[in-house]
Amino acid sequence: MANQSPNKPLLEVKNLRIEFPTRRGTLTAVDDISFDIMPGEVLGVVGESGAGKSLTGAAVIGLLEPPGRIAAGTISLDGRRIDNLPYEEMRKIRGRKIGAIFQDPLTSLNPLYSVGRQLVETIQTHTDMTDSQARRRAIELLSDVGIPAPERRVEQYPHQFSGGMRQRVVIALALCAEPDLIIADEPTTALDVSIQAQIIALIKRLCRDNGTAVMLVTHDMGVIAETADRVAVMYAGRIAEIGPVRDVIKQAKHPYTHGLMGSIPTIGHDIEKLTQIDGSMPRLTDIPAGCAFNPRCPRAFDKCYVDRPERIAVEKTEVACWLYEKEAVHG
Amino acid sequence: MFAFIIRRLLQSLIVMMAVAFISFSLFNFVGDPVNNMLGQEATEEQREALRQDLGLNDPFPVQFAAFLGNAVQGDFGVSYRLSRPVSDVLATRLPATLELVFVAAVLALVIGLPLGVYTGLHRHGFGSKVLLTLSLIGISLPTFLIGIVLILIFAVWLGWLPSFGRGDTVQIGWWTTNFLTVSGWKSIIMPAVTLCLFQLTLIMRLVRAEMMEVLRTDYIKFARARGLSNRAVHFGHALKNTMVPVITITGLQIGSLIAFAIITETVFQWPGMGLLFLQAIQFADIPVMAAYLCLVAFIFVVINLMVDLLYYAVDPRLRVERSGGGH
Amino acid sequence: MTDSTNDIIVTRSLWFRFSDGTRRFFDGDVFYSFKRSPVIMVAFFVTVTYFLLAFLAPWVAPHNTYDVITLNLMDAFKPPAWEAGGDPSYPLGTDDQGRDVLSTIMFGARVSLTVGFLSVLLAMVMGIVLGMVAGYVGGKTDAIIMRIADVQLSFPAILIVLLIDGFTRSVLPRGAHEDLALVVLVLSIGFANWVQFARTVRGSCLVEKNKEYVQAARVIGLHPALIMLRHVLPNVMSPVLVIATISLAIAILTEATLSFLGVGVPPTQPSLGTLIRIGNDFLFSGEWWMTIFPGAALVILVLAVNLLGDWLRDALNPKLR
Numbered sequence: 001m002a003n004q005s006p007n008k009p010l011l012e013v014k015n016l017r018i019e020f021p022t023r024r025g026t027l028t029a030v031d032d033i034s035f036d037i038m039p040g041e042v043l044g045v046v047g048e049s050g051a052g053k054s055l056t057g058a059a060v061i062g063l064l065e066p067p068g069r070i071a072a073g074t075i076s077l078d079g080r081r082i083d084n085l086p087y088e089e090m091r092k093i094r095g096r097k098i099g100a101i102f103q104d105p106l107t108s109l110n111p112l113y114s115v116g117r118q119l120v121e122t123i124q125t126h127t128d129m130t131d132s133q134a135r136r137r138a139i140e141l142l143s144d145v146g147i148p149a150p151e152r153r154v155e156q157y158p159h160q161f162s163g164g165m166r167q168r169v170v171i172a173l174a175l176c177a178e179p180d181l182i183i184a185d186e187p188t189t190a191l192d193v194s195i196q197a198q199i200i201a202l203i204k205r206l207c208r209d210n211g212t213a214v215m216l217v218t219h220d221m222g223v224i225a226e227t228a229d230r231v232a233v234m235y236a237g238r239i240a241e242i243g244p245v246r247d248v249i250k251q252a253k254h255p256y257t258h259g260l261m262g263s264i265p266t267i268g269h270d271i272e273k274l275t276q277i278d279g280s281m282p283r284l285t286d287i288p289a290g291c292a293f294n295p296r297c298p299r300a301f302d303k304c305y306v307d308r309p310e311r312i313a314v315e316k317t318e319v320a321c322w323l324y325e326k327e328a329v330h331g
Numbered sequence: 332m333f334a335f336i337i338r339r340l341l342q343s344l345i346v347m348m349a350v351a352f353i354s355f356s357l358f359n360f361v362g363d364p365v366n367n368m369l370g371q372e373a374t375e376e377q378r379e380a381l382r383q384d385l386g387l388n389d390p391f392p393v394q395f396a397a398f399l400g401n402a403v404q405g406d407f408g409v410s411y412r413l414s415r416p417v418s419d420v421l422a423t424r425l426p427a428t429l430e431l432v433f434v435a436a437v438l439a440l441v442i443g444l445p446l447g448v449y450t451g452l453h454r455h456g457f458g459s460k461v462l463l464t465l466s467l468i469g470i471s472l473p474t475f476l477i478g479i480v481l482i483l484i485f486a487v488w489l490g491w492l493p494s495f496g497r498g499d500t501v502q503i504g505w506w507t508t509n510f511l512t513v514s515g516w517k518s519i520i521m522p523a524v525t526l527c528l529f530q531l532t533l534i535m536r537l538v539r540a541e542m543m544e545v546l547r548t549d550y551i552k553f554a555r556a557r558g559l560s561n562r563a564v565h566f567g568h569a570l571k572n573t574m575v576p577v578i579t580i581t582g583l584q585i586g587s588l589i590a591f592a593i594i595t596e597t598v599f600q601w602p603g604m605g606l607l608f609l610q611a612i613q614f615a616d617i618p619v620m621a622a623y624l625c626l627v628a629f630i631f632v633v634i635n636l637m638v639d640l641l642y643y644a645v646d647p648r649l650r651v652e653r654s655g656g657g658h
Numbered sequence: 659m660t661d662s663t664n665d666i667i668v669t670r671s672l673w674f675r676f677s678d679g680t681r682r683f684f685d686g687d688v689f690y691s692f693k694r695s696p697v698i699m700v701a702f703f704v705t706v707t708y709f710l711l712a713f714l715a716p717w718v719a720p721h722n723t724y725d726v727i728t729l730n731l732m733d734a735f736k737p738p739a740w741e742a743g744g745d746p747s748y749p750l751g752t753d754d755q756g757r758d759v760l761s762t763i764m765f766g767a768r769v770s771l772t773v774g775f776l777s778v779l780l781a782m783v784m785g786i787v788l789g790m791v792a793g794y795v796g797g798k799t800d801a802i803i804m805r806i807a808d809v810q811l812s813f814p815a816i817l818i819v820l821l822i823d824g825f826t827r828s829v830l831p832r833g834a835h836e837d838l839a840l841v842v843l844v845l846s847i848g849f850a851n852w853v854q855f856a857r858t859v860r861g862s863c864l865v866e867k868n869k870e871y872v873q874a875a876r877v878i879g880l881h882p883a884l885i886m887l888r889h890v891l892p893n894v895m896s897p898v899l900v901i902a903t904i905s906l907a908i909a910i911l912t913e914a915t916l917s918f919l920g921v922g923v924p925p926t927q928p929s930l931g932t933l934i935r936i937g938n939d940f941l942f943s944g945e946w947w948m949t950i951f952p953g954a955a956l957v958i959l960v961l962a963v964n965l966l967g968d969w970l971r972d973a974l975n976p977k978l979r
Contacts, residue, residue, distance in 0.1 A: 063555055594918075
């Protein structure tokens with residue numbers, strides 16, 4: 001994992017476009033997005049449901065479900081293109097180089113096989129371990145993810161685990177082959193609030209210890225604030241703003257990000273009222289011309305309805321909003 | 332697990348009792364057994380004597396109990412049509428039907444399962460579309476017509492296979508078998524193919540539908556994300572999860588095979604229970620009908636129990652917890 | 659507002675819901691996939707043609723096969739018109755009694771379709787009513803109805819039909835059974851197929867039961883059962899139609915099977931199955947047309963209906979597409 005220079009990105013996504021052909025025309029679910037993830041870095045991807053964040057994750061790991069397909073752009077891992085690999089090649093990367101954690105731990109595990117069997121099978125897919133070695137490793141992994149009495153639990157079936165414990169098993173499965181990158185798609189959404197923090201802390205600790213990079217997909221800005229190094233805010237299939245998490249939270253540039261931040265309750269600012277963004281995200285069938293956010297934007301002006309904004313670097317973040325072009329020109 | 336089996340056994344017992352009751356009602360309320368046995372010319376004394384003999388003057392529950400007692404010992408009285416004990420008649424017919432059903436079930440599973448898996452995995456492939464169309468034709472072909480066409484081609488035109496009967500059979504104890512002679516095998520091919528075709532298409536379509544359903548689940552997606560090979564995902568994970576509903580339906584379908592054997596046996600004049608039952612219906616031969624009904628119900632119940640146990644072996648969620656985990 | 663105006667308003671809005679459901683049913687999706695599939699259009703055309711020919715058989719059939727006077731035994735066993743010895747006035751040949759095979763097929767399809775259609779109607783009404791009662795009343799009633807359904811479902815329909823048929827045969831005097839054969843057939847096939855309908859309707863009922871509008875209707879004094887009827891019906895229309903279509907194919911096959919076995923319709927009113935049975939007796943002597951043509955007619959009809967059912971199920975269930 002640590003054999004690449006720290007300045008070269010681990011994952012590079014360039015101008016990625018994901019389309020769904022339907023009989024009423026082609027829907028563009030993810031439209032021309034680009035981002036990098038550095039080795040060991042945690043990138044939060046935040047947005048409403050339908051913003052395209054999960055699809056981006058699925059595209060990275062090569063598991064877009066048909067009829068969805070990558071229509072344009074490239075995805076590279078360690079400088080090697082992986083978006084156009086044959087299935088068998090990509091399969092070897094999955095689990096080995098890129099791991100995944102999905103939203104619902106209750107349905108992520110095959111109910112008919114014991115936890116141990118699923119771990120052993122994954123370990124043996126990616127390594128040459130013997131049965132007993134793989135079993136020892138499985139127990140070790142369970143212990144790493146904080147499951148008590150792993151020697152006993154390894155024999156048990158998923159239905160014998162609670163939701164939080166199952167998500168720990170899922171994390172253990174994702175870490176089996178010590179991948180360089182983990183795609184965590186809403187890893188805590190399906191869990192009890194009390195357990196969410198534990199799981200997030202676990203992911204954070206394990207990845208820091210192993211130097212694993214994480215693409216953390218969530219709609220929960222709180223989780224991002226706590227975990228991520230950088231954050232990408234997605235809206236209607238596009239990246240509205242991307243930058244270090246501190247800057248994006250403290251000084252949100254894009255009016256949408258601003259609205260998102262406004263809707264997080266914070267302790268200590270009890271005088272401020274929670275704000276709310278009016279309206280809802282447009283459906284993929286009727287994304288407006290110009291900036292996709294224009295119908296809901298309190299600061300939209302003429303140009304926003306005509307031209308699509310490119311990403312512009314403003315301080316440490318990049319933002320796709322015409323407001324800042326104006327500033328750049330006039331200020 | 333023990334409690335589960337006991338509960339299942341109790342349920343089976345209730346079903347058996349219900350079927351026995353229907354059979355008994357057939358006996359008692361349909362036609363007059365005395366008339367049936369003595370004919371119209373008998374005197375009133377003879378009738379009364381037989382009534383007393385048969386226990387027809389006893390109160391209803393006593394009669395039902397007597398019927399049950401006899402039925403458990405395999406005594407269903409005497410066939411009106413054949414004037415022989417029903418149990419003897421059934422015993423000579425049972426092996427023919429069971430062997431036919433066995434061969435058909437094996438054929439249906441051995442062919443239907445792989446085809447279902449194939450069409451489920453390659454659901455947009457050309458081969459799948461052809462197979463699916465063929466299966467729809469298979470479902471639309473009535474069993475008897477398949478039999479007739481097979482006879483027309485392989486018996487009448489080509490003369491390769493016999494058109495009726497079991498051929499030469501070998502007697503082992505009271506059981507007669509087709510499997511030990513060439514002519515026995517030749518005779519069973521066409522009836523078995525005829526009988527299995529419908530079930531084959533059914534199993535294929537079912538496995539396909541289940542496979543497609545399972546392939547959409549999160550744990551399959553997650554298994555792929557873990558980098559497991561296609562083989563492991565398809566045959567290790569997907570297929571095993573497909574098995575639970577497939578076992579149920581296959582179990583039910585074996586019952587269906589026994590019922591459809593009535594038709595196949597008629598077309599091929601196969602000397603089994605189905606042919607016997609059909610003749611019993613046409614002649615209102617109540618004892619045979621009742622016995623057949625009870626026997627078939629018994630076979631169903633046994634199959635259902637076996638299905639439950641198989642379930643239990645496949646699905647760990649059904650194994651009752653004793654040492655509770657972290658719930 | 660008075661009670662009656664309330665009633666009118668509620669009823670009207672319910673009617674809109676209903677017609678909305680109907681419209682949704684023939685929504686673009688279904689029609690679109692219909693237009694796109696030539697096979698389905700052919701299947702639809704074939705089915706409609708069968709219904710028309712069967713319905714109009716007395717007027718369009720070349721010969722009236724029920725009219726004994728026109729039959730001439732001299733015409734018996736004529737092969738199809740294109741074979742040596744064929745007669746152009748009997749395009750598909752004649753049977754053992756000199757009846758025109760083409761005409762017997764038309765009249766036979768008439769019997770087959772009538773029995774099939776009526777028995778599905780019976781199964782549908784029975785299933786909807788029992789399913790609603792089970793779903794709406796719940797509790798013990800539900801448990802009893804569904805347990806019966808489960809047990810019945812585990813027994814093959816053909817066995818149940820045979821039993822009912824055998825039972826009535828034993829109860830009714832011989833002559834009466836002949837006259838009532840069609841009724842008995844419709845009743846027994848219908849009775850054997852209600853379970854699927856009941857299960858679907860019950861499921862939908864359970865979902866609707868706790869919805870607000872049912873509770874709301876209760877508040878304004880409408881009988882909840884009435885509300886349920888008007889809401890559940892449009893909701894289950896799609897699955898019920900799919901089941902009905904597939905059941906029609908099954909019912910036609912069941913009738914043909916019974917008639918082939920000789921326990922179905924009386925020989926005086928032959929259905930397609932009866933024709934095949936009669937033809938089967940002459941298979942070995944080479945008069946294949948007496949079996950093959952009615953057989954083909956039966957298979958084409960059932961295949962067309964099955965294709966329609968299959969397509970409807972996929973078209974109305976976008977998940978599987």
